[in-house]
Amino acid sequence: DAGITQSPRYKITETGRQVTLMCHQTWSHSYMFWYRQDLGHGLRLIYYSAAADITDKGEVPDGYVVSRSKTENFPLTLESATRSQTSVYFCASRGGGGETQYFGPGTRLLVL
Amino acid sequence: KNEVEQSPQNLTAQEGEFITINCSYSVGISALHWLQQHPGGGIVSLFMLSSGKKKHGRLIATINIQEKHSSLHITASHPRDSAVYICAARDSNQFYFGTGTSLTVIP
Numbered sequence: 181d182a183g184i185t186q187s188p189r190y191k192i193t194e195t196g197r198q199v200t201l202m203c204h205q206t207w208s209h210s211y212m213f214w215y216r217q218d219l220g221h222g223l224r225l226i227y228y229s230a231a232a233d234i235t236d237k238g239e240v241p242d243g244y245v246v247s248r249s250k251t252e253n254f255p256l257t258l259e260s261a262t263r264s265q266t267s268v269y270f271c272a273s274r275g276g277g278g279e280t281q282y283f284g285p286g287t288r289l290l291v292l
Numbered sequence: 293k294n295e296v297e298q299s300p301q302n303l304t305a306q307e308g309e310f311i312t313i314n315c316s317y318s319v320g321i322s323a324l325h326w327l328q329q330h331p332g333g334g335i336v337s338l339f340m341l342s343s344g345k346k347k348h349g350r351l352i353a354t355i356n357i358q359e360k361h362s363s364l365h366i367t368a369s370h371p372r373d374s375a376v377y378i379c380a381a382r383d384s385n386q387f388y389f390g391t392g393t394s395l396t397v398i399p
Contacts, residue, residue, distance in 0.1 A: 213387075215389075238386065270335060272335075282337070285334055
């Protein structure tokens, strides 16, 4: 599908388990972002990537790992999930010269 | 510490009313974005501003760089405008988001 997609859309897991959230975009955008959205905090940046093999921490990176081996994919891994990581996760992308960010549909993650 | 502050947090309006949502930011920015989040959760970019004013249909966004303030206006509001509106200040590669304004337009 064209655009930016996330999978899974919903995930329930247990504390201590590893979880990977997938993000895929078809525009060859150079920049990709992961955000979490929580009540009272709004959207907060977890990690971002300016290009393949280039990643950088955002505001709340602890407990998360990212990789960007291919331009179109930007997976987010929770190495050992905690209840505080229950949230809605949004992936976004934008082109190198562009200003508009395009958001994925979100992944609702529940950590029990 | 919130780099971006929005007001009001919640807003209820009657259909047809003129609506204003305000955003103040404390960071130096290259651009200011207004986003709309639908009740189902999807996020759409409405405007990107670095100066002045932009208009798209019934939506108008303004920014005052000196005062570090932006406003989003909706003219002739409609129930389909009900959503959360989010202000985001862009500083090089990072975005700083407000917590959003939840708008409900009643028929």
